[in-house]
Amino acid sequence: MRLPKPAIINQTKAIGLSKSFLFFNFNENDIAYICTPLYHSAATVLGFFNTIDVGATILIGRKFSARAYFDEVRKHNVTVIQYIGEMCRYLIRVPPNDLDKVHKVRVAIGNGLRPDIWEEFKGRFNIPLIAEFFGATEGTTGTWNILNKPGCIGRWSPLTRQFGPPRGVGSFLVRHDPITYEPIRDKNGRCVLLKPGEEGLFISGVPEYITAFYKGTKEMNEKKIVRNAFKDGDVFFNFGDLFYLDKHYYMYFRDRVGDTFRWKSENVSTREVSDAISTLPFIQDANVYGVQIQGADGRAGMAAITFNHGISVTTELLQQMYRKIEHELPSYARPIFLRILNEQIVTQTMKHRKIELVEEGFDPNKVTDPLYVLDNLAKTYVPLSLDNYSQVIHSKL
Template sequence: MPGKRDIALGTAAGVTGAALVAWRTLFPYIVDDIKTYGPMIKTTIKIVKGMKNAEYLVDVFERQVAKHPKKIFLIFEDKSYSFEFVNEMANKVANIAMSWNLQLNDIVATVIYNEPAFVWTFLGLQKIGLADAFINYHLTSKPLLHSLKVSEAKVIIVGAGDELLESMLAIHDGLQGTPIYVQGKSQSELPFGFMSMEDMMLRATPVNICKLIRSKVTDTTPMCFIYTSGTTGLPKPAIINQAKGIATSKMYSLFDYNEKDVVYVVTPLYHSAAATNCFFNSIDTGATMVIRKKFSASHFWEDIRKHNVTVIQYIGELLRYVVAVPKSPLDGVHNVRIAYGNGLRPDIWKEFQSRFKIPWIMEMFGATEGTSAIVNTTNKIGAIGRLSPLSNFMIAVGFPTVRLIKYDPIEDAPLRDKNGRCIPIKPGEQGLFISPIPDTHSGFYKGPKQMDEKKILRDVFEKGDFFFSFGDLMFLDTDYYVYFRDRVGDTFRWKGENVSTREVCDVLSTLDFIHDVNVYGVHVAGTEGRAGMAAIALNDKDSDVTSDMLSAVYRKCHHELPAYARPVFLRFQRDFIVTQTMKHRKVELVREGFDPFKITDPLYYIDNKNKTYSSLTTSNAGQLLLSRL
């Protein structure tokens, strides 16, 4: 016979269950909202606390060194580096940089591969209040020279590696005497005009730098510049100030990242994905970071098992290669508790999570220069987050959340009501992704403020407000989940990189037989992002496309554009369609893609084997698709 206590407990359980059913009836999305907004509120509280206490990243790093000096901070090529050792190397960099007589906020550009030197070089510069411009080590020629010059760096540090040195040699004359220090080589191994950072590190002392040297650092002081492609063409340095450093270093709080975690880093550290996510969050928590110089799908799980990795940072394109590796009985043998990243296609998501037994995939969406982000914390396949009616309450109490507004794809601008205000979308609609700009904002990009203005929307919901426009379209489903749909304006993503249509246009337009160029991204089945396609109008509209023209286009792109930015397809048109404001219309072109069954204009595809562009026809289009380009 049950006792009174058992009856009471049973009654209480029944009442609780009934209450939960009632709540779910009245608020059908309450569980997903709790999973979404609970972690967001917790993370925001940590960010606010960090801002209030001015917990700048280098100070947090030094605190971690004091807390557990012998703990492993970095693992690279099977070598382990403790917090204490990394700090000593950073101190050496700081003491060397002190001898350069630079001022607070001066910029040092670094071109360094994925390796521990990237980490301690950045931290050493931070110790004396210098900003680090992270230069893409894949760049050569004009894009590399532009990236270095636009940074206005007073000094350049080049990492170890013959290819990096060769790239710098090729543009040395254009750097106008900027001092260049090279890691990994002695002075006797370097050509004239280059100095050995390696020799200086051997002589430098690892003594700590007095914090007073950086006492004038504030929330708006730049800590680094991470380059992004945009409407101006060549790479632009996005400003990551100290406040943003604090904010991004807390983002892994969403899944309780802590000092026991080990994160696997295979994306470039010059990207925000690896830098602000993996690197900054590992400093904040005292976690361990496994760095691989170059991504390898075949060694991916081998490394993860060897180093007891618990967190994977991904971009969608990366996991597609991992899934393509032959199956193994060890596929599910690992300690990974979460995969965090962006750009994961739903079909790859399902296969990756199921095959490799990943408990939690947290898809996010943001921008290097953006002022906020959205994160899917509920494991909802394909979604980047959710914006339920509860978000309206969060906005009302001052919580900085992203918004979705109606957008006119023809005029490339938000739709506004009769009062000139932007219009929030409803479930089942698509809209432009925007976020509020905080008081700590100190500019999106280094350079003319006109670049910033292109990203700012004013008088959005009320007079005087201003928001950051990501330039991306999102879909809100009837369950209030948000899904990425497409980029608008002048950039698209291919091979894990942002491609600037303006940059490609500027390069192709210099060919003397081309009258006009319209560049856009097109979907290719089975691939991530959008492949570049250039619609070209010739000076002589009645002339035929010749093999010499196609070879010239290929040579031009190969010489002046990174591989990911070179157009995969060409389309030769007699006339372009433009909007009322004389902007190139891309809607119809994107819709038609590169389908030779629909398009009567001459079509061509990049033919790297023959170093030209070859004709794309109904007979070879299928074969190209099967090869996935």
């Protein structure tokens, strides 16, 4: 997991982003509810600045509480809610009640809503419009799903790719090397545009007035730059994220480049694995990452899992999980290890933390949570303890 970097937000970017909610007729009669930290750009630059711009009302929650969330929304007649990360997943895990659809919310704006719960969240709480966006605080453009298209983060047609900030420079989806995750170059040394049905990197032009993305070293900023992409001298910002483009030019977020690992000489997407596990009805959430095994190349998959309230680990549930994973994922992408958590470790913006989990790995000497290891012969996951730990790490996984 990448550590945070201090991103630069100049006045041009701040003013431009403060107009974002106009897509949804955000006006002085709206009441917006935000319960994420104001030191994050989603809350401040989008939520707070857009509210100031039109003279609307903003309700700032002290903290996010899944159980109290819609009580607050109803109490204050909120019309616009802003979500981020895994917030919506926690909301749908709260037991249903007769008041779920009783509110005045007309649009939910945010990023990070997973496709596997999109329709469930929208339907259960009767949200008329979900406006998913993609962007980065340090980036030079962004995308918006203003068409209520489930799962997508915007549209990238031959026409629309030429518009949006920075004007005249454009943003593009380009093919990437699956090993290095760098843009692929053709025989002339230029980037290759993505075709419908392919996955690739999102890059956007850097206007001359932007000289740095981060408050840091030149090397830190240079890592995000793609030069001479389509002609000599052009400069593009590489978001470092993978997207899928369908035949109708809708864009779908696939994974962060940093959230992949290699196992059995294959690249494994942590998001793909997490999405597969999370569709099981008894799973609340799954945080997937790679862990090192002594003497093995690459990293083996491991999933830190939380169950829905009142659910405990049973032999039958472990067998169901095995069958689901076997059916949904190729052999190299199937998690070798499971760690059962009482609650997920997340950032203040509801994003999974991986650093501590990766460092602790699957060693029972370090991990007090229940651990399980894949057993293909038994077609299930079996307990991993000090008794069989040595046997596991010396076996051929």
